Each structure stands twice: as structure tokens, then as C-alpha cells.
Amino acid sequence: DYELCEEWGHFYPVPREDLINLHREHLLHLLEIGDMEKALQLLQRIEDPGICLAISEQSLDQHPNLAASHFLADYLTAHFHANLTTARRNEIQALYMGSKVLLTLPELSRVNYFHLSSRPLLMLEQLLMNMKVDWLAVAVQTLHQLLAGQEIGFTVEDIDNLLSKYAEKALNFPFALKEKRS
Secondary structure, eight states, rough: HHHHHHHHHHSSSOOHHHHHHHHHHHHOOOOOOOHHHHHHHHHHHHHHHHHHHHHHHHHHHHOOHHHHHHHHHHHHHOOOOOOSSSSHHHHHHHHHHHHHHHHHHHHGGGGGGGTTTTTTHHHHHHHHHOOHHHHHHHHHHHHHHHHTTTOSSSOHHHHHHHHHHHHHHHHOOOOOOOOOOO
């Protein structure tokens, strides 16, 4: 049905908003069923870059599943880097990195951290508090690789400061030693 509507759009004038809505729904459908190749082909077929940007951003703002969010954040960063405001670019790159970190976690545990996908530092902190040290090690390594040469609102130093803060708290002993008297 989406493809038929798209063909009609080539023959008859369709208002810009309706065209954006049609393509957005089609894109979300393709991403929901996991057909990333057709989703990419759909985006490449759209001739107007402004419409393509609007479709991609609106789709991402719908908070689709993890793989779809990762795909859209990657696409927006790769194709529309210059068209985004600094704040929006940082937000999308943080979502990309957060989704990349989520993909390193065991599949059954991802749902517990999905709400933090746009806040990678908070996700690291949550992993620390949940004592998921092995997962945290992989997540930190992934973020270190992704942050090389990137500027997205936080740095490798911020990650190191977070880890140092929790390491310091782990070594605090909140009790005083008492002398034993007989």
C-alpha cells in the first residue's frame, strides 16, 4: 500500500506534509520489520533533501525500537550533519552511541536500559549501580572507540571522572573502629 501511494505521489500533486507522513510511516514500518536495506532504498529515492531530513528526524522522534533508532541516528549523522543544529547533532550522536552501547549488552537485558539510550553517561552510571562490571567494561571500551575525535557534549574525561567517582565511593568506609575492652 505504501508503494502504491508513493507511485500516486509521482503522478498527482501531494501536499508536502502528507508526503512526509506517508514516507515516515513507510520507513517506520520497514524498520519495525527489520528491513534496513529497503529502508535505506526508500530514503535514497526521496529527491528532496529537506523532506528526507524531516522524515528521518520525525521517525527518530517516534522512539522506534533499538535497531531502528540506531539506523536512523547513523543515517542522520552521516547524511545531514551540516543541516542539524549543534544541540540536535549532539542529541542524535548521543543516541547513536547509546544504542551502540545497548547493542553490546546481553539481549534480554537491553529492555532495562533502553530508556537511557539517549544518555550514555547515565547508562554507564546505572550499570555501575547495578554492579554489572563486565557489561560496563565493554560499554566503556565501546564509548572510548566512538568518542575518538568526536564532540557530542561529553568526553572520555567525563567517563573517567564518573568511574573515578564511583571507585572513590566504593573505598569509603563509613564506620569508626572501636577498641575492644574486656
